[in-house]
Amino acid sequence: MTAIGSEQVSSRPTRQDRIPLGILYMVVATVLFAGTSAVSKWLVERYPVGEVLFVRAFAALAGTSLVMLPVTGLAVFRTRRLRDHLMRGASQATSQTLLLLAFGMLPLASAIAINFSSPLFATLAAILLLKEPVGAARWAALVLGFIGVLVVAHPGADTFQLGSLYALANAILFGTVTVAVRGMTATESTETLTMYQMATLAAAFVPLLPLGMVTPSFSDGAIMVANGLVNGLGQYIWTRSLHLAPTSAVAPFNYFSLVWAIILGFLIWGDAPTFALLAGSAIVVGSGLFLFWRETRPRRAAAK
Numbered sequence: 173m174t175a176i177g178s179e180q181v182s183s184r185p186t187r188q189d190r191i192p193l194g195i196l197y198m199v200v201a202t203v204l205f206a207g208t209s210a211v212s213k214w215l216v217e218r219y220p221v222g223e224v225l226f227v228r229a230f231a232a233l234a235g236t237s238l239v240m241l242p243v244t245g246l247a248v249f250r251t252r253r254l255r256d257h258l259m260r261g262a263s264q265a266t267s268q269t270l271l272l273l274a275f276g277m278l279p280l281a282s283a284i285a286i287n288f289s290s291p292l293f294a295t296l297a298a299i300l301l302l303k304e305p306v307g308a309a310r311w312a313a314l315v316l317g318f319i320g321v322l323v324v325a326h327p328g329a330d331t332f333q334l335g336s337l338y339a340l341a342n343a344i345l346f347g348t349v350t351v352a353v354r355g356m357t358a359t360e361s362t363e364t365l366t367m368y369q370m371a372t373l374a375a376a377f378v379p380l381l382p383l384g385m386v387t388p389s390f391s392d393g394a395i396m397v398a399n400g401l402v403n404g405l406g407q408y409i410w411t412r413s414l415h416l417a418p419t420s421a422v423a424p425f426n427y428f429s430l431v432w433a434i435i436l437g438f439l440i441w442g443d444a445p446t447f448a449l450l451a452g453s454a455i456v457v458g459s460g461l462f463l464f465w466r467e468t469r470p471r472r473a474a475a476k
Contacts, residue, residue, distance in 0.1 A: 194417025197409050198425040204406030206432030209284065210440060211399045213275035219388060221272050222380025224396065229377050231400025232407065233370035240363050248363050253356060257365075260352050261372025267345035268373070269380075270338045277335025280437040281430065281449060285324040286339035288317070288427055288456070293347025298354065298419040306420045313463035314420070317427045320455030323448055324430070347423075353411060354419040362415055366408045424463050427456040 208228075215224045240248060251257065274283045295314055298304040356365060388396060413422050430453055437443035445453075 189417050189421075191417040191421050194413045194415075194422045195425055197413035197416060198422040199428055201406050201410040201413060202426060202429040203432055204402055204409065206284070206429045206436060208399050208403040208406060209271075209275065209429075209433065210280055210436040211395060212272055213280050213283075214440065215392070215396060215399070216272050216276045218392070219386050219396075220380075220384035221269065221276065222377060222383050223385050225268060225272060226374070226377040226381055227393075227396040228400040228403055229370065229373040231397045232404030233374045235401040235404045236366055236370050236408065240367060244363055248361075248367050251360060251364060251368070253360065256352070256356060257368040258372060260349060260356070261369060261376060263345050263352070264349050264369065265373055265376035267342045267349060270342040270345070274335045274339040274342065278339065279443050280441070281324070281433045281443060281445075283335070283339045284430055284433040285321050285452070286336055287343045287346065288321045288430060289340065290343040290347040290350070290423075290426065293344050294350040294423045295347075295420045297348050297351040304418050304420055309466040310420045310424075310463065313424045313459040313466075316459035316462075317424050317456050320427070320452040320459065321430075323452030323455060350414065350423060351419050354414045357411075357415045362408065362412045365411050366404075369407060369411075370404060421463070425460050427460055430456055 212224060212228065271283070271287065274286075278286075295306055295310070299306055353365060416422075434443075434445050434449060434453060438445060
């Protein structure tokens with residue numbers, strides 16, 4: 173992915189960061205992703221992973237196409253960075269497959285907690301690939317958030333089971349994908365990024381269908397389709413967040429999904445939150461709120 177972000181189109185105007193709005197978009201995306209993660213975990217307990225992934229991706233592609241193509245037309249697919257889009261799609265398809273496998277082996281909150289090492293990988297990749305400045309406040313928020321994740325996961329000899337390794341591998345890929353998308357926003361619109369993502373994911377999951385398919389009931393089929401539509405909306409909002417603000421500013425707010433995962437895990441599977449889970453979540457949320465205060469303070473001061 174080192175090539176992603178290297179090309180520039182001089183005709184594009186200089187992008188102005190809008191960090192508070194980018195953070196708000198990221199928080200909304202975490203709500204949607206937590207919901208689709210819970211539904212996906214519920215589905216993979218009943219249906220093959222490949223089937224769940226394909227229906228989710230195809231429904232997201234259909235939904236985004238119905239909304240975007242009447243406005244943009246086929247011009248939305250015009251790009252000078254086809255290779256980068258395909259590389260992103262392959263990486264994200266692998267990442268999503270690993271995460272759903274982890275969902276089938278771990279409690280929802282545990283899988284998402286391990287996945288939340290991804291902002292640290294995203295920040296490291298942003299420094300190396302995009303040369304983004306990362307000040308002490310952002311580093312502090314990232315490190316504190318990661319400490320909160322460790323409190324939740326309480327890693328030990330029994331932590332690194334196969335499901336945990338799947339979740340960790342997904343975190344590494346997701347972190348680099350986040351940086352790749354941020355680099356591509358310099359030349360690609362949110363609509364182009366989203367349409368290529370949906371198309372490449374749907375195509376990537378087709379080969380998984382022969383590995384196993386189960387005809388769903390009408391209600392389960394409707395849930396699969398709705399899950400894909402909501403996931404597509406979440407992907408658009410997430411991509412828009414990266415258009416609006418640097419990766420290192422918005423990535424820590426992925427941690428908020430942990431709160432939604434705790435709530436959904438309890439409501440759906442009866443996973444009662446432990447003291448470690450609650451304490452770690454408090455650290456995670458506190459780090460995100462601190463960063464939000466730090467990023468918005470200059471704007472408030474300038475407005476006076």
